[in-house]
Amino acid sequence: MRTISRTIFITCLLVAGLIGTKSYATTFTAAASGDWSSTTTWGGTVPSTTNTADAIIIPSGIKVTLKNNLTIKGALASLDVEGTLSDSSDTLMVTGLGSVSGAGTINFGTVNWKATSSFLFTGTLNVKTLMSSQSVSVSAKVSVSGSLMLDSGVFKLMTGSTLALSSGATIYITMGSFFDNGGTLTGSYNVYYMTNSAIAGLELTSSGLNDVTVNVGSTNNVKLSSDLVVNGTLYLTSGTLTLNNHNLTLKGYISSSDSLGGNIYATSSSSIYAYAKASTNIGSLKFASNGSTLSKFEINTSNSADLISISTDLMIMDSLVLTNGRIKLNGNNNTLQIASTGKIGGSSSSSYVVTGNNTYLKLNLSNKTGAGSLFPVGTQAHYAPANVFLNTGTPDGAVSVRVQDGVYEKGTSGLLVSQFQPSVNMTWFVTSDITSNLNMTLSTYWTSDMEVNNFNRSKSYISHYHDNAWDTIAFSAANSFSNPLYGSTRTGISSLSPFAVYDESTQSGIEKQTVTTNVSLFPNPASGYINVMIDDASQKTASFQLEIRDMTGRLVSSSLIGYGNNQINIGSLSNGNYMMKIYNNQTNVVKKFIKI
Numbered sequence: 001m002r003t004i005s006r007t008i009f010i011t012c013l014l015v016a017g018l019i020g021t022k023s024y025a026t027t028f029t030a031a032a033s034g035d036w037s038s039t040t041t042w043g044g045t046v047p048s049t050t051n052t053a054d055a056i057i058i059p060s061g062i063k064v065t066l067k068n069n070l071t072i073k074g075a076l077a078s079l080d081v082e083g084t085l086s087d088s089s090d091t092l093m094v095t096g097l098g099s100v101s102g103a104g105t106i107n108f109g110t111v112n113w114k115a116t117s118s119f120l121f122t123g124t125l126n127v128k129t130l131m132s133s134q135s136v137s138v139s140a141k142v143s144v145s146g147s148l149m150l151d152s153g154v155f156k157l158m159t160g161s162t163l164a165l166s167s168g169a170t171i172y173i174t175m176g177s178f179f180d181n182g183g184t185l186t187g188s189y190n191v192y193y194m195t196n197s198a199i200a201g202l203e204l205t206s207s208g209l210n211d212v213t214v215n216v217g218s219t220n221n222v223k224l225s226s227d228l229v230v231n232g233t234l235y236l237t238s239g240t241l242t243l244n245n246h247n248l249t250l251k252g253y254i255s256s257s258d259s260l261g262g263n264i265y266a267t268s269s270s271s272i273y274a275y276a277k278a279s280t281n282i283g284s285l286k287f288a289s290n291g292s293t294l295s296k297f298e299i300n301t302s303n304s305a306d307l308i309s310i311s312t313d314l315m316i317m318d319s320l321v322l323t324n325g326r327i328k329l330n331g332n333n334n335t336l337q338i339a340s341t342g343k344i345g346g347s348s349s350s351s352y353v354v355t356g357n358n359t360y361l362k363l364n365l366s367n368k369t370g371a372g373s374l375f376p377v378g379t380q381a382h383y384a385p386a387n388v389f390l391n392t393g394t395p396d397g398a399v400s401v402r403v404q405d406g407v408y409e410k411g412t413s414g415l416l417v418s419q420f421q422p423s424v425n426m427t428w429f430v431t432s433d434i435t436s437n438l439n440m441t442l443s444t445y446w447t448s449d450m451e452v453n454n455f456n457r458s459k460s461y462i463s464h465y466h467d468n469a470w471d472t473i474a475f476s477a478a479n480s481f482s483n484p485l486y487g488s489t490r491t492g493i494s495s496l497s498p499f500a501v502y503d504e505s506t507q508s509g510i511e512k513q514t515v516t517t518n519v520s521l522f523p524n525p526a527s528g529y530i531n532v533m534i535d536d537a538s539q540k541t542a543s544f545q546l547e548i549r550d551m552t553g554r555l556v557s558s559s560l561i562g563y564g565n566n567q568i569n570i571g572s573l574s575n576g577n578y579m580m581k582i583y584n585n586q587t588n589v590v591k592k593f594i595k596i
Helices: 001-020
Strands: 027-028 055-059 063-065 071-073 077-081 082-093 099-101 105-112 126-131 137-138 141-150 156-157 162-175 179-181 184-194 209-215 220-223 228-232 233-238 240-242 248-250 253-256 263-266 270-273 282-286 289-300 307-310 315-324 326-329 335-338 343-346 360-365 371-373 386-390 397-405 426-432 441-448 460-464 479-481 485-495 500-503 516-523 529-535 544-551 553-560 564-569 576-583 588-595
Touching: 027 156, 077 082, 082 099, 162 179, 162 289, 209 228, 240 289, 253 282, 326 335, 326 588, 360 371, 360 386, 386 397, 386 426, 426 441, 441 500, 460 485, 516 588, 529 576, 544 564, 553 564
Parallel strands: 027 055, 055 077, 063 082, 071 082, 077 099, 082 105, 105 126, 126 141, 137 156, 141 162, 156 179, 162 184, 184 209, 209 233, 220 240, 228 248, 233 253, 240 263, 248 270, 263 289, 270 289, 282 307, 289 315, 307 326, 315 335, 315 343, 335 360
Antiparallel strands: 360 397, 371 386, 386 441, 397 426, 426 500, 441 485, 460 500, 479 485, 516 529, 529 564, 544 553, 544 576, 576 588
């Protein structure tokens, strides 16, 4: 009985030994350095470059050069490189349970690890393109000069391994992922996510990261697993970059595609820092409609002309820090809002929020603070901040401010008053969700280059457009501030609409004039000539400056005229509407005429 049991045990050991040992059809061992195709290299028969059942060995000290694709395919197919195997332009494909091992050097144009293959190589691998469609643990020293393409599976860099990417090399991630298991990633490279959702890994953590492209389709996303620093350009082509409670630092630029839905999903646990290099247009940030909240947003670029655009609504919970560079609200009716828990730090004539058509900076205000709140807004050409103070009795609420170059006859439309009348060439628009008991004090600020048409800041005031007209209040001297800025203040504001800054002589109604000088135009409309009749006996010896401007404000004609009838040649003007201004130190008249 003991004899039978011993026999069975020995049989099991033999079977186990057979299963654990590969039986190769043929073993080829390189005998000398040389071309793969040479019999001298192998000391006889040359192994096939399509290996399905053989063991191919290149011993240490042997250098073999190949000028053909090499396939290692099948459970009995192996390649063991202890020396050197080189082919600078062809492909080494490992698939179907094939394996590559050794501690030597492999130089190839392309290496493709297909599903179910084994990569046990621990030496040096130099390739232009490395492709992987399976999970693989890399213990080698890998150098990629062109592309690393992770189609699927997990790419693990094991302890002691390195992946060195040449300048300009790109990691393409389709369904694969990159995992750090103690290895090192070096080089100056780009990352491109394509086709499918992905969880970012080691590929976004290196200081050598340049461009990052998210192009995964409108319904997919790339989710961060750590803070992201982009030294080059962040391309949001399609899909969403989900910050996932991490921070985004832009040291370069951003490019987004509104039409394909490229955007950012952010929450109050994430911050964005814009530290761009010198440029005039950093690019545009677009946030997902349900993911447009940040803890902190800071712009501190190397050039005060730098401009980063935000094309969607954005809420900032903690702080907006304006150190250098400008933020432009570039969408349609979008708002940059600072939460009641937040604040604005910094701001100056070189760092502020550029508002556009119906885009606002919005702050939550309270009369309990005892101080006003500065809205650091402006246009691309000018810094024109405003300060808003809620007087006692006004309930807490949100106030929004934007500015616009120019002052219009009807607040937002009509003739451009600031082309002809003394004024500050800026309109401040103020709105609020406070619907009752509003009592506001508004201060507006400007620089001297915004003053037009002999504006007299020593006799100026803030005019309010309401009841279809610009109103007039007592004038006073504007205050002078650093930067240098000048400012006026108006108290007791109980309704909101456009505000502008005029002086004592401003006539906001275009057909009005500062004195009773009788000026008439005829015919009107006119074609070749138009007559300008000045009928004021007190100015018979006076001269008048005549300026004609088109409806964009462009000066098209200028001349001197006198008392009586003056015939003006307008034959060279294009057909359309024009404004004529006639003025001297006693007269300031603006008339509209039509050229036909």
